[in-house]
Amino acid sequence: MNCNNCREMLSSYIDGVLTTTERLAVEKHLRWCDSCRQELDALRRTVDLLKNWSEEEMELPAGFSEGLRSKLEAARRPWYRRLPQWLSLAAALMIVVAVTASAGYLPSPFQLRSRQDASMLFQEKTEQVRIMEAPAPMVMEGEPPAIYNDLENKGPVTEKTFSEERRQPVQPLKEQGVKTTGQAVLNSDARETIYQAGSGANSRGQGANPANGQDQQAGEGEQLPGQKPPEEAPGDNGHNVEGEFFITGEQAEEETTVSPSITPDNETDKKDQDTPDAGTLPAVNINSTELQQSLTVPEKVYEEPETTSLPPLP
């Protein structure tokens, strides 16, 4: 071992972190090398100097404690109470993201397929036109709050009614059809925007989710006072706003065959495909299931990224 090697190891030698071999080699070199011994001594004193020097504590700068207190206060507040300042911004961002993301691929499959499919959509269209013509001033009056309410309430409805309808196929449908005709007025103008905004609100996880579907619809009926009286609604089903989204198997069945089956959820769908009933009405049923798939699948795809993107926001 030469002096250069030795000096490189002296620091570690002082701290006792050399391997046994290294340590023995250093010690052997030190035994006959005077200058390296001096170097070791100087290095030791340097280290001691640093240690002694560092024991003295400095005075805190002015304002340190105040700054610390406010930082600790901020840290003490639980995350959900620190949230509000972010929430509005986050919510706004979510809506923007939802609109831009869904604008790409949501409307096209829905509108195309549903138009091909159902005459009810045509009815809806004409209905909307009529509504637009008739109570136009009322609509204008009611518009600002209605749009606002859309953001708050309608979003959840899209999801709610979708599943709700599947569970209670017959009765709620009629009510809904009647009461929600009002929505069509709004949507004839701003369907996409409202839906997407609604879904944005929906993804925020707030709003009236806990309310059941019927309450929800009743509420919406109230939001648009003086709207269409029920009897003017041309069809039970040609109807709601997100009409495209609600053409479930049950609905289609209801129109074509009077199927009283109130089987829950997916079993109904399976029956559609399995039972001979379904066979007799191939066109309608195939379309309806197809539709449902086309509706459910993008809905999932569309919701997924939002729910996953939620947690990191705060």
Place this chain on the structure above:
Amino acid sequence: MIPDDELVARSQKGDMEAFTLLVERYQKMLYTVAYRFLGNPEDAGDAAQEALVRAYKNLPGFRGQCSFKTWLQHIIANVCRDALRRISRRPTVSLDGMQEKEGELRKTGIRGDAPSPEEIFLAREGEEYIHNLIQALTPEYRMVVIMRDIQGLSYDEIAAVLGCSLGTVKSRLSRARQFLRKHLITGREHYATQSVYISKGGEGL
């Protein structure tokens, strides 16, 4: 004096008063270490505050693996490491080139050669001198030498904080110490070390 353990336990149960006592006990230590790392009061104050906030937030996860003080030393080291990485400091000494070293030292107001004994004789100046020497090191060397010789962390702990190998810690520490040794203890080392020792109340030579 209430032992740290008890104060920590009380703090973990939400006793803010207990945590305040811990803060008062260690805030100066943290500030001083941060000042050695970062070189100026502003950054050091921010770092010490940040360390205490981090300690508060992570208190539930502290299970007494080490002493509370050591735990704080780790936190302040991490905070200062992040701060050093974030802000590129003023020009510092590269230990690779002697010439560069000399030039930089003059720039930071330190004689390239050994200080005169008169300089060192004055205690405050001695303090300042060591501080400036440490600031003259590049961050990677400065961090190692502070963590080892000022904070007293082990080689393994330093390697963990810096995310580097044990060998890197050893070689960096060796070079940083040699640099400090060269400027603290030279041919006139007897005066220098003696005076600093005396001024620090040490045992002398």
